[in-house]
Amino acid sequence: MTAPRPETLAKLTPVLTKRWLSPDAWRIGTYEKLDGYAALRKAVKAHPDDLIQLIKDSGLRGRGGAGFPTGLKWGFIPQGDGRPHYLVVNADEGEPGTCKDLPLMTHDPHSLVEGVIIASYAIRANRAYIYIRGEAVHAARRLRNAVREAYAKGYLGKNILGSKFDLDLVVHSGAGAYICGEETALLDSLEGFRGQPRLRPPFPATHGLYASPTVVNNVGTIASVPYIVLGGAEWWKTMGTEKSAGPMIYSLSGRIAHPGQYECSMGITLRELIELAGGMQPGHNLRFWTPGGSSTPLLTADHLDVPLDFEGVAAAGSILGTTATQIFSDRDCPVYATYRWLEFYHHESCGKCTPCREGNYWMVRVYRRILAGQGTHEDLDTLLDTCDNILGRSFCGLGDGATSSVTSSLKYFKQDYLDYIEGRTAPKLSDKQLVGAH
Amino acid sequence: MSVFTDATRERAREIIARYPADRSRSALLPLLHLVQSEEGYVSPAGVEFCAEVLGLNKAQVGAVATFYTMYKRRPTGDYLVSVCTNTMCNVLGGQEVYDTLAEHLGVGHDETTADGKITLEHAECLAACDYGPVMTVNYDFFDGVDPQTALGVVDELRAGGRPMPTRGARLCTLREMAVQLAGFADEREGAVADGGPGEPTLRGLRLAEQHGISVPGFDPNTPIRSKAEADRAAAEAKAEAAKPVPAPAGNAGVGEPARPERATGSTAPDVKAPDDKSPEIRAAETRQPDASTAVPDAPGTTVPVDTTPPAPRDAREAEAAGVAANAPAGDGKPAGDEAGAQQRNLSEAEAGAGANGAGSAVASETGVQK
Numbered sequence: 001m002t003a004p005r006p007e008t009l010a011k012l013t014p015v016l017t018k019r020w021l022s023p024d025a026w027r028i029g030t031y032e033k034l035d036g037y038a039a040l041r042k043a044v045k046a047h048p049d050d051l052i053q054l055i056k057d058s059g060l061r062g063r064g065g066a067g068f069p070t071g072l073k074w075g076f077i078p079q080g081d082g083r084p085h086y087l088v089v090n091a092d093e094g095e096p097g098t099c100k101d102l103p104l105m106t107h108d109p110h111s112l113v114e115g116v117i118i119a120s121y122a123i124r125a126n127r128a129y130i131y132i133r134g135e136a137v138h139a140a141r142r143l144r145n146a147v148r149e150a151y152a153k154g155y156l157g158k159n160i161l162g163s164k165f166d167l168d169l170v171v172h173s174g175a176g177a178y179i180c181g182e183e184t185a186l187l188d189s190l191e192g193f194r195g196q197p198r199l200r201p202p203f204p205a206t207h208g209l210y211a212s213p214t215v216v217n218n219v220g221t222i223a224s225v226p227y228i229v230l231g232g233a234e235w236w237k238t239m240g241t242e243k244s245a246g247p248m249i250y251s252l253s254g255r256i257a258h259p260g261q262y263e264c265s266m267g268i269t270l271r272e273l274i275e276l277a278g279g280m281q282p283g284h285n286l287r288f289w290t291p292g293g294s295s296t297p298l299l300t301a302d303h304l305d306v307p308l309d310f311e312g313v314a315a316a317g318s319i320l321g322t323t324a325t326q327i328f329s330d331r332d333c334p335v336y337a338t339y340r341w342l343e344f345y346h347h348e349s350c351g352k353c354t355p356c357r358e359g360n361y362w363m364v365r366v367y368r369r370i371l372a373g374q375g376t377h378e379d380l381d382t383l384l385d386t387c388d389n390i391l392g393r394s395f396c397g398l399g400d401g402a403t404s405s406v407t408s409s410l411k412y413f414k415q416d417y418l419d420y421i422e423g424r425t426a427p428k429l430s431d432k433q434l435v436g437a438h
Numbered sequence: 439m440s441v442f443t444d445a446t447r448e449r450a451r452e453i454i455a456r457y458p459a460d461r462s463r464s465a466l467l468p469l470l471h472l473v474q475s476e477e478g479y480v481s482p483a484g485v486e487f488c489a490e491v492l493g494l495n496k497a498q499v500g501a502v503a504t505f506y507t508m509y510k511r512r513p514t515g516d517y518l519v520s521v522c523t524n525t526m527c528n529v530l531g532g533q534e535v536y537d538t539l540a541e542h543l544g545v546g547h548d549e550t551t552a553d554g555k556i557t558l559e560h561a562e563c564l565a566a567c568d569y570g571p572v573m574t575v576n577y578d579f580f581d582g583v584d585p586q587t588a589l590g591v592v593d594e595l596r597a598g599g600r601p602m603p604t605r606g607a608r609l610c611t612l613r614e615m616a617v618q619l620a621g622f623a624d625e626r627e628g629a630v631a632d633g634g635p636g637e638p639t640l641r642g643l644r645l646a647e648q649h650g651i652s653v654p655g656f657d658p659n660t661p662i663r664s665k666a667e668a669d670r671a672a673a674e675a676k677a678e679a680a681k682p683v684p685a686p687a688g689n690a691g692v693g694e695p696a697r698p699e700r701a702t703g704s705t706a707p708d709v710k711a712p713d714d715k716s717p718e719i720r721a722a723e724t725r726q727p728d729a730s731t732a733v734p735d736a737p738g739t740t741v742p743v744d745t746t747p748p749a750p751r752d753a754r755e756a757e758a759a760g761v762a763a764n765a766p767a768g769d770g771k772p773a774g775d776e777a778g779a780q781q782r783n784l785s786e787a788e789a790g791a792g793a794n795g796a797g798s799a800v801a802s803e804t805g806v807q808k
Contacts, residue, residue, distance in 0.1 A: 004645070012646040013653050021643050023634050035658055046662040054662055084458075096524050096563040103639045106605075127458070134471075134508045134619060135520075135564060137577040138606035138633055144623055145630045170456045173619045175467055176507030178562065192466035192492075194505040210461055232660030239653065247653070250642075253526050253567035260568045260641030276645060294525065294563075326567060332529050340525040344562050350505075 004275045011272060013239050013247040016223055017263045020107040026142045028149040031110040037155060039226035043118045044163035051122040055225065057233035059245035064090055064181075064218030065292065065321045067244070067310040076205035077123045077213045085125040086214040088190065089116060089222055091132040091139075092174055092181040095293035096344060097324030100249040100261060101219040105132070105139035108223070109146035113169065115222035117155060118229060120167050123215055127168050131186050134174040144171050178348035182396045183216040185350065196352045197396035220249065240266035244309035244320075252277050254327035255284040267312065270325060271304040284329035288412065292321020294341045295401025297408035298334070318408070334413040335420060336428050338405045339367035345402035356399030359390040363406065370420050373427035380410060380417055441476055442487050450491045453621060462492055466502055468620040470509050475616030479510040508619075510557075515550045516611045517595050520561035521573040521588070527563075531584060532571035536560050538585035539592060555596050557612075568638035569605075576615045578606030581636060607632040 019025035019034055028036070043051055056071030077085055089112065093101040105112055112130070120128045132140050147169055150156045158166050172190060179185045180195040187209050189195035208214020224246065228236050237245045244266040250273055253259045257278030264273070270289065280286060286301045291308060296319040299306065306316040313320040328337060346360040363386050366379050387403035394400060410417065419425040449472055450465075457464040466488060473484030480503045482496075489499045503509045521536040522528075536558075543551050543558055550557040566572045569581035573588060580591055581604040594601045600609045607629040618624050637644075646652065663671075 006649075009645065009649050009651055012642060012651050014643055014646045014651070015653055017643055020635050020640060021647065026630075038658055042662065047664060050662055050664050050668075053665065053668065057663075093565045094563060097526060097567050098563075099565045099567050099569075102565050103635060106633070107635050107639070133565070134506075135561075135574070135577050137615060137618060138579075141607060141618065141624050141630050144618075144621070148623065171621065172464075173468065173471065173621065174506070175470065175509055175619075177505065189467065190464060191461070192463035192502065194502055210458070229662065230658040230660065231656045232662075235655050235657070235660065238655055251568060253570060254530075258638070258641050259570075260638035262642035262645075264642070276642065324567070326526050328529065337525045337529065340523075340528050344524055347562060 002279075004272075008272045008275050011264045011268045012262065012276070013265045014263055015227055015239075015247045016104065016108075016111070016220065017249060017261060019111065020103065025108050026106070026110070026146065028110060028146070028153060031108075035230060036110055037114055037153075039229040040114050040117055040155060041161060043121060043229050044161050044165060048122045048124060051118065051229070054233055055122070055228060058228045058236040059233070059240075059243070060221065060224055060228060060236070061244065061246075061310065062218055063220030063224070063248070063322075065095070065295075065319070067320060070217065070221055073205065073215055073217070074119070074123050076203075077215060078206065079124060081213070083212045084127065084210075085123055086209040086212060087116060087120045087123060087125045087128040088183075088187065088209060088214055088216045089128070089130040089219060090181060090183060090186055090216055091130050091136070091219045092178075092186060093133055093136065093219070094178040094181050095295060095322050095324060096341060097251065097253060097290055097293045097326040098322040099251045099253070099324065100322070102136050102139050103261060104219060104223055104249075105136070106142050109139070109143045110150070111223045111226060112143070112219055113146050113150050114155070115225040116169055117150075117160065117167055118225050119215065119217065119222055121160075121163075121165050123213075125215070126166050128170075129190060129209075130169070130171045131180070131190055132171060132173055133180075134176050140171060140173055147171055177350070178344075179350040179396075179398055182398060185396070186216065187214065194350070196350045197398075199395075241307065241309045241311075243311055248308075248323050250308070251322075251324045252327065253324070254289075255281045255286075255329040255332070256327050257281055267307040267309040269305050269307060270299075270327075273308075273325065274304075274327070280327075280329065284331060286327060287330045287332065288328050288334050288337075288409075290321075290324065290326045290405075291318050293324040294326070294344070295319070295397070295404055296321040297404045298412065299408075300412050319404075333416065333425075333428065334409045335367070335416050336371060338409045339364070339371055341405050342367055342402065345398065349398065349402075353395035353399065355390045356394040356402065359386045359394075359399070360402050362386060363402075368429055370417060371427060371429040373420060373423065375417070375421040377418075377421060379421070380414070384410060441483065442473070446472065446476060446487075447491070449620070449622070450487075454491070456621065463494070466492060466494075466499065467506075470499075470503055470506075471616045471619035471621075474509060475613045475620060478514045478613055479512055510548075512548075513550065513554075514612055515555045515557040516613075517555060517575050517609070518557045518559065518577070518612050519573060519575055519592060519595075520559050520564070520577070521583075522562070522564045522566075522571060523560040524563040526567045527571035530570045532573075535571055535573060535583055535585050535588045539588055542589055543592065551596070553596065556592060566605075568641075569636060575601075575603065575609055576612050578603040578609060578633075580604055603633065605633045605636055 022030060024030040025034060052071055052074045055074060060070040061067040062070055091101055116128050156167055156169055160167060174180050174189060177195045180189045182197050183204060184198035185195040190209060204214045204216055206213055240246045246266060247263050248266045250262045250264055252262060252273060256274055262273060262276055288298045288300050290296050291299055291313045297317060299316060299318055303316050306312050310320045342360060342364050346364045349356045349360050351357045363383060366383055369375050370379055383406055387407050390399045391403045450469060453468045454462045454465045469488045470480055473487055474480050477484055485496050485499045485503060489496045521532055523532045523536050539558055540546055543556060545551055545558050548559050564572055564574060566579055571583055573580050573583050591601050602608060624630055
């Protein structure tokens with residue numbers, strides 16, 4: 001393991017993660033010493049429209065996976081319509097491989113709270129919610145504590161910093177449903193219903209929470225806002241690429257020497273990320289990886305130099321997603337990996353639409369059969385046919401995401417499937433597991 | 439009449455007060471956490487309580503309670519041990535950890551040990567892949583576990599100890615945790631301060647620190663440009679571009695053309711989506727490949743094989759064998775180990791109905807309002 005080259009190291013851009021090094025940054029006193037709430041003081045003196053323009057100018061795009069321009073989203077909120085507006089933060093981090101929002105909320109919760117206040121001021125919302133994944137208990141603890149501290153200091157509540165702007169912020173814990181990461185399912189869940197996606201249009205910008213204009217943004221997106229307000233759009237654009245501006249937290253996991261969070265300029269390549277992470281683990285050679293969680297099509301060792309920004313990954317036939325790069329080696333089986341992801345999608349399918357509910361149910365069974373050494377060649381056609389019936393025909397992105405690993409693993413690793421079917425690979429699941437696997 | 443005291447009702451009122459007055463239903467998820475904190479699971483009485491305080495019927499509450507994984511439908515132990523068996527943790531050894539614990543404790547998924555201490559479950563991705571394989575106890579993390587360390591944790595729990603999580607706060611019971619999930623602060627002295635960041639979380643930062651790397655050019659006093667300023671700058675840029683030659687030095691002043699107070703439609707650089715379509719529409723379009731879209735190995739393509747492909751009859755037999763080995767469950771739930779759990783649920787429900795006399799255990803299924 002050699003040390004990373006200087007030009008690779010130069011791609012590190014510690015911005016959102018920087019305060020994590022200060023063990024007490026979650027306390028408001030420490031946070032204030034580290035530029036905390038300075039952005040808010042600056043923001044409430046500006047006109048809300050100028051803040052929206054600032055975010056547009058910065059080129060900030062959603063960090064939750066879709067990469068929609070944030071300023072544009074804020075600009076969609078109709079102003080002067082007499083209806084209440086809402087800001088909802090999607091903190092339901094659950095995409096397999098993704099682990100960047102939890103540390104941010106745990107170690108620097110005030111940056112999210114400050115971002116919420118500024119964003120609410122910009123879109124003229126007087127109520128904001130952070131919908132946090134139920135299992136994320138420690139992050140929620142710190143976040144609730146941060147909200148309490150912010151109220152006590154007058155950053156939340158009535159007439160914030162003398163600006164005549166009022167805001168109430170509630171941290172709302174979910175209860176264990178991956179689908180609630182889908183924004184309309186999240187809104188249904190927040191309204192006290194089963195978390196099932198809504199038909200769009202109408203979009204949340206006009207009919208969101210309680211059928212009112214609503215902005216739903218990811219944690220990383222909102223936490224970026226104070227930095228843009230402080231440093232300006234031009235500074236923000238010194239990082240990243242032309243169309244994918246800013247820093248991004250890349251979450252590396254798997255067969256590398258040092259898994260972890262690496263905040264880098266967008267457009268870094270996997271080759272460089274692996275270099276930063278100290279190389280592959282001894283005895284492991286890169287075989288396949290996800291650029292942004294399990295809902296993004298797999299890539300292979302041929303894609304080491306793909307720039308990891310929204311455009312670059314799309315050009316390589318995948319999706320940037322949440323920049324959760326899960327790295328697998330030649331000792332890992334792509335068929336088994338895909339099977340486990342499908343178990344996940346099958347378990348998490350909300351059941352609202354037939355293609356996703358039934359398709360994933362049956363695909364899991366086909367995979368179990370293949371992995372138990374009882375697969376047939378027709379099974380591969382069945383899988384592709386099923387994917388064809390899910391992709392684009394399911395109600396929301398969960399169904400689409402489920403097919404990503406199936407079609408991409410069949411594209412790159414068909415021989416692995418054939419080896420199970422034709423008996424060259426020993427069955428990975430026993431008959432017992434065939435029945436019992438949940 | 440019920441386990442829910444006036445204190446519970448007071449808390450319920452506090453929860454409801456967090457949401458707009460006419461939107462009290464938003465309080466349902468935290469209320470379900472609240473009733474779980476009293477009984478260790480969402481019982482029929484808990485469903486009834488939520489329905490009563492929100493003015494819903496029990497079917498409406500039951501439908502929500504059964505949708506979410508964290509609402510348990512049977513009594514749980516003091517500690518919920520969740521082992522991640524999603525892909526990454528799985529290949530790193532999470533499945534072994536789960537299998538070892540299941541065998542050691544003598545319980546399966548979503549089952550509780552006889553001493554009422556531990557409920558075991560296998561969990562989907564817990565958002566800590568850089569620490570894999572992970573398990574949680576009452577949702578606080580034990581990172582990088584192997585079968586031995588996991589056994590050590592559960593044995594200590596059963597012996598009455600409370601091992602310290604590797605990240606997160608000191609342990610409390612599952613019921614105490616449910617109070618926090620209902621949105622109340624963790625009142626334990628020092629609990630919020632517990633749990634510093636682990637090394638993987640800081641890895642990139644340490645590297646930057648070690649090599650003295652920071653993002654240059656950050657000036658917290660950068661002004662926020664107002665619309666008037668932006669328009670003026672844009673108008674200037676436009677005027678500059680329109681002029682074929684630089685303006686003579688003496689031109690500035692009285693002869694300068696008046697700038698529009700508010701330009702119609704700012705020409706300030708605007709960030710647009712890669713195209714003007716909404717991402718949903720774009721996704722929908724890309725999802726629908728047409729004839730010109732290259733689809734390698736589309737359905738129907740002959741699969742290249744080393745041997746002769748099986749005759750259709752062989753395939754049918756293979757499929758029949760597969761079906762036989764995968765007996766489908768009746769209710770769309772996974773086959774196999776669920777059947778036992780369902781049976782148990784049913785008998786418990788019947789027993790509960792007998793004990794309560796009024797059949798309240800099945801009321802949540804019927805949707806009858808009292």
